[in-house]
Amino acid sequence: MTSPKRVDPNLPRLETGPETHPSLPERAAVRRSFDQAADSYDEHAVLQREVCNRLLERLDLTTIEPRVILDLAAGTGQASGALNRKYRKARVFPVDLSEQMLQRARRQGGWWKKLPAICADVTHLPIADDSVDLVFSSLGLQWVDDLDRCFREIRRVLKPQGLFLFTTFGPDTLKELRAAWQAVDERSHVNVFADMHDIGDGLVRAGLAEPVMEVEHFTLTYETADELMRDIKRIGAHNVTADRPRGLTGPKKMARFREAYEQFRQEDRLPATYEVVYGTVWAPRARNI
Known part of the structure; x- marks a missing residue:
């Protein structure tokens, strides 16, 4: 059985990558944000758990029997554990940019001790060509600063007719x-998220075949705007664009922000909309690029 190369159980810390476009996620900030949120993530990641479960259910619609699985942006390991239970004969490799997220998952013990986690950037996967049957990624692609390069890496590591199943915002x-x-x-206060059609085009450019894309909307509600922002911070999902404001926001601006958010209040609650994109795409039968 072919398996990924250079899996390092010691989870080495990565070097900081090059600066990104100002409207895209800054790689070092993404890593730092999720490192800091590792201990609070599981308590507050309600939407993330639900979306992950729905993506896992889509595997029931396939006949794939993977032997090697990558869980990209594995975080604290929800999907890795489910994939490990579902495909008993497969080797599951959790991959995440955040060392602290993976360490948090390791502290669960049990099956995690058997999974060789990889601390790596999804645009530079330390994985052999044509070695993976299934790449699974739930709500991780929105933190990538170069989706084209990420998709090329996924195409590179997938075996012919391997499956890439993902969600993103x-x-x-x-x-x-x-x-x-x-x-x-x-100023840039909120992360920028790619359009479904642009994602599909990127998958095709990378040489992946016949992407199927769907969208689902979720709405979470809060008593105050401050509660929403605290929730976002506790899962490491606050603004990490390169041109984000640095330092604290002054009280006058915060007051204007809270007042502006009030226009959306319904039934005494403030909504926060999430557009979730689901994607299914396959590697072609033979490499032609």
């Missing part, structure tokens, strides 16, 4: 939060 995500901040200033 679309541009309607946190639209209320974005609108409230836009009423305050022109």
Whole structure:
């Protein structure tokens, strides 16, 4: 059985990558954010758990029997554990940029001791060509600063007819939060999320075949805008764009932001919309690129 190369159980810390475009996630900030949120993530990642479960259910619609599985952006290991239980004969490799997230998962003990976790950037996977049957990624692609390169890496490691199954956030995500901040200033306060059609085009450019894309909307509600922002911070999902404001936001701006968000209040609750994009795509039968 072919398996990924250079799996390091000691989870080495990566070097900081090059600077990204100002509107895209800054790689070092993403890593730092999730490192800091590792201990609070599981308690607050309600939507993330639900979306992951729905993506796992889609595997029941396939006949794939993978022997090698990558769980990209594995976080604290929800999907890795489910994949390990579902495919008993497979080797599951959790991959995440955040060392602290993977260490948090390891502290669960049990089956995690058997999984060789990889601390790596999804645009530079330390994995052999044509060695993976299934790449699974739930709500991780939105943190990637170069989706084209990420998709090329996934195409490279997938075996012929290997499956890439994923979810990510679309541009309607946190639209209320974005609108409230836009009423305050022109700075970048909310992460930017790729459109479903742009994601599909990127998959095709990478040489992956016949992508099927779907969208589902979720709405979480909060008593206050501050509660929403605390929730986002506790799962490591706050603004990590390169041109985000640095330092603390002044009290006057915060007051204007809270007032602007109030326009969205319904039934005494403030909504936060999440657009979830589901994608299914296969590696072709033979490499032609």
